[in-house]
Amino acid sequence: MVMYLPIEKDLVIEDAEVVHNSSAAGEDAEIKIRASRAERASGGADRGPGTTSISSAMDAAPSSARGAARRPVDPEQAIVLLRTLPLLQQLPEDSLPKIAAVLKTVHYGPGEPIVQINHEGEGLYIIWKGEVKVASPPRENATGHVVSTMRSGDYFGLATPGPARELYRADVIAITEVTCLLLTHDYADMLSGASIWNWPKQSVEGEQALLERILLLEKVEDNVFRTNLPQLYRNPRKNPNIFGGQSIAQALHAACRTVKPGYAVHSLHSYFLRTGKEDVETFYEVQRTRDGMSFATRHVQALQLGRVTFVLYASFKRPEDSQAYEHNTNPVPSTPNPEEVAMDEVVYDTFLTDPRLPLSVKQKYAGIKLPVSPLEIRLCDAGDKFQRVKMQPRQRVWFKTRGKLSDDPIVHWCALAYASDMHLLETSLRCHPDYLRSRMQILSLDHSPRMQVLSLDHSMWFHRPFKADDWLLYEMEAPWAGDARGLCFGRIYQNGELVVTVSQEGMIRKIEDKMQKAARL
Numbered sequence: 001m002v003m004y005l006p007i008e009k010d011l012v013i014e015d016a017e018v019v020h021n022s023s024a025a026g027e028d029a030e031i032k033i034r035a036s037r038a039e040r041a042s043g044g045a046d047r048g049p050g051t052t053s054i055s056s057a058m059d060a061a062p063s064s065a066r067g068a069a070r071r072p073v074d075p076e077q078a079i080v081l082l083r084t085l086p087l088l089q090q091l092p093e094d095s096l097p098k099i100a101a102v103l104k105t106v107h108y109g110p111g112e113p114i115v116q117i118n119h120e121g122e123g124l125y126i127i128w129k130g131e132v133k134v135a136s137p138p139r140e141n142a143t144g145h146v147v148s149t150m151r152s153g154d155y156f157g158l159a160t161p162g163p164a165r166e167l168y169r170a171d172v173i174a175i176t177e178v179t180c181l182l183l184t185h186d187y188a189d190m191l192s193g194a195s196i197w198n199w200p201k202q203s204v205e206g207e208q209a210l211l212e213r214i215l216l217l218e219k220v221e222d223n224v225f226r227t228n229l230p231q232l233y234r235n236p237r238k239n240p241n242i243f244g245g246q247s248i249a250q251a252l253h254a255a256c257r258t259v260k261p262g263y264a265v266h267s268l269h270s271y272f273l274r275t276g277k278e279d280v281e282t283f284y285e286v287q288r289t290r291d292g293m294s295f296a297t298r299h300v301q302a303l304q305l306g307r308v309t310f311v312l313y314a315s316f317k318r319p320e321d322s323q324a325y326e327h328n329t330n331p332v333p334s335t336p337n338p339e340e341v342a343m344d345e346v347v348y349d350t351f352l353t354d355p356r357l358p359l360s361v362k363q364k365y366a367g368i369k370l371p372v373s374p375l376e377i378r379l380c381d382a383g384d385k386f387q388r389v390k391m392q393p394r395q396r397v398w399f400k401t402r403g404k405l406s407d408d409p410i411v412h413w414c415a416l417a418y419a420s421d422m423h424l425l426e427t428s429l430r431c432h433p434d435y436l437r438s439r440m441q442i443l444s445l446d447h448s449p450r451m452q453v454l455s456l457d458h459s460m461w462f463h464r465p466f467k468a469d470d471w472l473l474y475e476m477e478a479p480w481a482g483d484a485r486g487l488c489f490g491r492i493y494q495n496g497e498l499v500v501t502v503s504q505e506g507m508i509r510k511i512e513d514k515m516q517k518a519a520r521l
Contacts, residue, residue, distance in 0.1 A: 472493065
């Protein structure tokens with residue numbers, strides 16, 4: 001096995017043979033590094049060619065050879081290739097020469113792994129020449145198989161800043177002699193911040209958080225409010241339906257606007273009656289059911305075109321000092337810190353640069369600019385988006401608002417109500433791989449039955465004060481499913497304390513055809 005590597009000052013190769021070749025025609029010298037089978041068997045393969053080290057071998061090589069090996073790829077040739085990649089076409093033209101100047105050239109021999117399953121990789125790989133195969137991991141009682149092949153002009157991997165990166169779910173192995181242009185993680189910011197599609201890390205300091213603007217309502221008259229802004233965040237899948245969390249949060253906001261100061265929400269119970277549409281104005285009508293000395297109750301109806309789409313009951317309470325009557329039997333689950341988990345947008349970007357994804361699909365979706373989510377979400381148990389593998393019906397998610405919220409506790413209650421509907425119902429699908437709608441299916445690459453997944457009801461109990469613009473841990477589980485329904489529970493923690501409990505039931509059924517679907521709703 002032969003690797004052709006650029007020689008750098010800090011590279012060290014252990015147990016390797018260095019050979020200096022120079023042609024009679026005066027061509028540049030190159031260094032061929034033949035890694036020993038003993039090192040490969042002992043784990044040296046895990047390093048990958050870009051991280052293989054050299055120590056005494058550097059001194060053994062002639063200086064002319066070391067200089068030739070260090071020579072970077074011709075930037076002009078690299079720019080020609082970079083211009084053809086839809087992945088980079090949203091970047092300013094003047095950024096391509098800067099990217100080309102820092103690309104590394106990495107060579108691989110036939111049969112040599114470029115990246116391996118359960119490894120991070122070194123960044124964004126662009127195939128300059130040669131052919132590689134993509135091999136899936138073996139399943140139970142089966143061996144792995146070749147998913148696809150890639151050639152010059154294809155790419156895979158993602159250059160990502162920070163320590164939280166996705167692991168590869170497939171091997172990429174050279175079939176022929178292969179040369180890749182590598183943009184390492186050190187230069188991830190050249191791809192416009194956190195991702196190719198320029199996801200902002202946070203709102204500009206002093207700017208109102210996107211979620212706070214989404215929750216704004218205009219007062220029409222006493223006890224009647226309406227949405228007064230255009231849809232600020234649309235579902236990336238172009239779903240015309242209103243996100244359920246938005247209905248919950250806006251209805252709670254309307255209820256809070258009618259309650260006297262000094263009362264805090266302690267529970268809410270809601271039902272989704274009809275599907276709300278993003279492009280239709282929503283009115284929230286509040287009924288002041290009860291105003292007592294300790295409790296206040298509100299009933300809210302959401303209406304579109306005169307029809308009730310959603311109802312919510314919220315109960316508010318004056319705080320009391322009852323330290324003698326407190327306990328919490330739900331300790332915080334063991335979870336990696338949020339900084340150690342990749343952002344949801346990075347997971348999505350990684351999916352769109354996965355070596356198993358056909359180049360035609362990469363080209364189609366690379367030019368689509370997705371809307372900025374009002375929440376920063378980090379999935380601790382994301383799983384493989386290409387395969388429907390049976391998993392436990394539970395998951396953990398870190399989240400917070402993108403940008404700072406105002407100090408009003410009502411804003412934080414409503415923001416958390418918005419977030420509580422995200423990813424909860426899908427928990428009940430994790431142990432049913434045939435029902436789990438994978439991203440391959442979303443991109444029409446998987447033709448298994450499609451699913452209709454809708455929230456039916458949603459309840460929340462608020463235990464302690466919290467800040468929705470600081471990290472919260474959402475632990476979800478789905479103990480039961482049947483009769484085309486799934487039951488899910490969630491516990492939300494902050495700073496080691498349980499702050500909110502959530503429950504939700506949803507409808508889960510296969511989509512048959514339009515006539516049957518319309519008849520059964």
